[in-house]
Amino acid sequence: DFGYPQATSTEVLKSYISNQPCNVTYDKPLQRQPGKTLPSHAANKPIATSVESMRTQKNEIFVDLLERLTILVAPTGNILRSHLDGCIQMRNFLGGQPEIRMGLNEDLVIGRAERRHGYGTVVLDDCNFHESANLENFEKERSLSIMAPGGEFTLMNYRVSGEFLNSIPFTATTTVEDGDVPKSLRVCVRLKCQVPSKTHATNVVVRIPVPKATVSSSHEPLGPGQTSELKIPDKCYLWKIKKIHGGEEIILILRLNLSDMTKMAKKEVNAISMDFEIPMYICSGVTIRFLRVFEQGMMARSSHRWVRYISHSDSFVFRV
């Protein structure tokens, strides 16, 4: 029978077993422990997540990619300094602390020194992450897995200096010359929005410093959605534009009446600075490739994910 057991009934097998039975007893500590301890990460978990609250709550997550630009342009149009601080902000209203996975550009390079010369490479000088981010796969495939806490937090901060992937959003040329009337200056600001034509900039404010001696100003008619005012105490002239489309160019021609004309007056109009906001446009080229929410088993419900991109100005200055 080739050594295969032929009869496996207990009655037959009993005759082959010759040792004494011994009872297995559980160790006492084993019984006690489960009740008394919790895993260490329990301290970070919310105490109560009732199913009820999950029903009423919307299962949503908002991800904002914000960039603040610091640009300094010389009178010649050369960029003297360009620098941006970006961050990925999360507002998490997902129930039950699911794992979130997020993918960034695969061609992302971190550290100026490692810069490669491939086309379209996004180079970050430095970046740091929220403690909930697990960076295991970041080096290889530029993806993060996040045990996101509820509410708002900054997932990642990064910094780029030098050239950006996309061009800077605005260029401005300014000329200052003696006005046609004595004791006056003629200032001409030509502002071009360089972003793609599908996008637009909003809440643009251009700040033009004026000489101390300025008493009043007048300007040529402005386009729709534009306003301007002279602020004598601050020694500046504000030009506000509600909305400007990509590729559009607008001009401000301004006459400043001075109480006293000195040769220094012209030099006092030295640098114009800008504030703006561009939705759905990112200078550095960082993008979010994917955003997945992994729900656990029975609680799985469809979750809403919202991703926004916004560029802001931090210090955007054209020297004259």
Next chain:
Amino acid sequence: MSDSKYFTTTKKGEMAELKADLQSDKKERKKEAIKKIIANMTVGKDVSSLFADVVNCMQTDNLELKKLVYLYLMNYAKSQPDLAILAVNTFSKDCEDPNPLIRALAVRTMGCIRVDKITEYLCEPLRKCLKDDDPYVRKTAAVCVAKLHDINAQLVEDQGFLDLLKDLLSDSTPMVVANTVAALAEIGEVSSTATALTDLDTSTINKLLTALNECTEWGQVFILDSLAGYEPKDDKEAQSICERVTPRLAHANAAVVLSAVKVLMKFMELLPGDSAYLTSLVKKLAAPLVTLLSAEPEIQFVALRNINLIVQKRSDILKEDIKVFYVKYNDPIYVKLEKLDIMIRLANSTNIANVLAELKEYSTEVDVDFVRKAVRAIGRCAIKVESAAERCVGTLVDLIQTKVTYVVQEAVIVIKDIFRKYPNQYESIIATLCENLDSLDEPEARASMIWILGEYCDRIDSVDELLTTFLDSFADENSQVQLQLLTAIVKLFLKRPADTQQLVQSVLSLATQESDNPDLRDRGYIYWRLLSTDPAAAKDVVLAEKPTISEETDLLEPALLDELICQISTLASVYHKPPSAFVEGKVPTPTSNKLINQANNTTSAAESTEEPVEDGVAAPPQEQAAVIPSAVEDSLIGDLLSMDLPSTSYNAPPASAGDGLGELDLLGDLSGLQIGGGYGGGMIGGQTGVGGIFGGTGLPGMGGGMGGGGGGGGGGIDLFGGLGGQGPNPGIMFQGGPISLPKQEWLPAARGKGMEILGTFVRRGGQIYADMTFNNKAMQMMADFAIQFNKNSFGLAPGPLAVNSPLMPNSTASTLLPITPGGLVMKMTPLTQLQVAIKNNVDVFYFSVNMPTHVLFSEDGAMDRKVFLATWKEIPQSNEVQASVDNVSLTPDQVQQKLETNNVFLIARRQVDVGGLNQELMYMSLKFINNIWVLIEVKAAPGSTTVGLALKTSAMDVIPGVLEAFKSILHA
């Protein structure tokens, strides 16, 4: 009806209602009631009358209710300590609860109740919780130990909680480790015994590093901070710690990043300077530091202050990143000023062109403070980067053309400094300066301009007219300007004596007769006398070569910098002051010497006035350890010390109470200044006045000149010259001789600008020696050591000081300084105090030490037997002092021998039988080097550890010192 009705209220108040609710059976009502009570408590209503009822609700299974009751307890236990005891039982029970949350909650709440009576009940539960199975409970308990330590430190130490905490350091859960580190750090700050316990060793460090990666951000900060306090054994260990700390630099929390930077900065010191790892580490540090600057302005400021320190220590870290310190138009002013400071520190010959272009832009901005600082920065660039000096001067001239008054004034001030650094190179721009004379209205700018005029008076044609215009308004000017004007006109007179006699006479008479400013008057007199007696000497003095200045004026001292580097990410690194300077209770570097304080006050006053505008925002005066004034003081003090004209003794005149005078006056005492006649005295008065003036204005002038004058006119003995070879032979060892005490720190490195002195006194071969060790902890070599004592109780004076000079950085030199009596006597309190001044090429330092009395016992202290008896009787009973020395394990013979080797001599010895005890009576005598006799009766018994003393002397002041000496001799 009686009036008592007013006190019994019929209306049932809210309290009664709450009370009823608390006593109800329904849980919901109870909970509601307690919520109401907590709400009342939060808004400040007193609900402590319900204490007993609330405590009754504590025994419940409901976690929410329990938490609320605990909250109430924390608030009111202090006002009702007796009732709080009621809760103890429940606490102990809760500490046994199966739910870890409740156990932790109970032990935490008990820690928060700061009532002494509770603490004794807390120990047992706490001990149990420290060994709990659940990490959450352990971590809560760890912090609780720190709380308990704050209430009752002794209890914590007695109960051995510190050892338990130490065990927790090797816990498997990172959270527990982090909290334990935090608790230990907190305890270590206040208690010295705990500090010894918190010393880390290699194995705990490894555990901390493992925990570091897994705990929360604040836990990481605690762990990193304690890592910074660890001294690695060798560079390998330092490197491995660095490797494991480096990933923390990428943390989003600025505190973690800064703490990591602190650890790395500290351990980088230990790495070999040429290793590849160090280079890569330096590269890795730059990016995170720059990233800190993209945070909010407040955090930026903190980061910048820390970066300022880091740049001073290792400028190579950020040398590539100067562009990020360019200011943005919307930065707050405090950020702008700090960035400007760092830009200057990073400026070098390669990037100076860009920096200058930036600075020029800044000087056209609107903010006046910022513009001023920018203009100053241009001047500092010129002084720092020699190759760019010409371009800087060009920029400054451009700025002067703008005619904006404050820009012009700042430019004039910095041009003065440039002239000092590069004399005779840029005087072509003086014409431009003169055009703007009228726009100068600030004293500092006017003073600077006048200094320039005086310095280059032989190249400017109309200088006498210009100075005359200034002289017309002499009485209205600030004293700073007056002093400069006086000096400038004297300079002019010395160069062109022919046509300016009128001018110099009028200014001298104005200064000496019209002015009530003592500095001005003294300077006036000294010039007048110099000019009238010896014009050639006057020329030597007034037109002397000036020491050049350098751009290290605002660097921190290396010792202070190292201390601050270890304090990165704390308030100390933001203030740029050591913690002892602003935290009460922190142990400051030991100073008991008013001399030091006085000297420091005067120097810091001098320094802070030197750059008042720069100082304006947040820069503490310490930041400017100015080179210019200290150099001047140095030479001046050196001259005064070396001046020893043979004639009647004369103290420096107190009339000219200048800024720097306190110190100089003392020096007069120190060196026993001897000067012939009133004229000389006046002269010295003048000099001290001038010293004060230079400290005060920061204007370069005459330190060197005075040096020449002093040396030339004195014919005096240079005390410090030729000291090199003739020291005593320090190699001789005296064995079994008189006791010598271990060396103590006399001058800490932080006080001594990097020079540390350890020392003690010994008596060898009939002479007193100061056995001193000099440690050079500064970055530069030190040379030209010299020493002087102030007048003291025993008239001690130092012999020649032989120190191997120059003393290289990080090296040590030992010396034996012979000390001889015969100097000037002044009684000090305490009697043995000795005030010492030590000079080297860096500065003069003052400190005081207490001499051990036994070195003052003279070798001829044995008295004749008969004389002894007569003297013993002669001294009245009131002059006898009884004392005893305990814990002496010596036989009477040994006592005698020990005392005799220390110059206490036996006159007679006899045995007496006192109540069955056999006692030895020894009559001994000793003599101080200034001939004060002390007679002693020593009682010693074999087998007894107490030695009785009876002392008799006519000078009672020495008694405490003698007793102290006997103690140290008998215990040695």
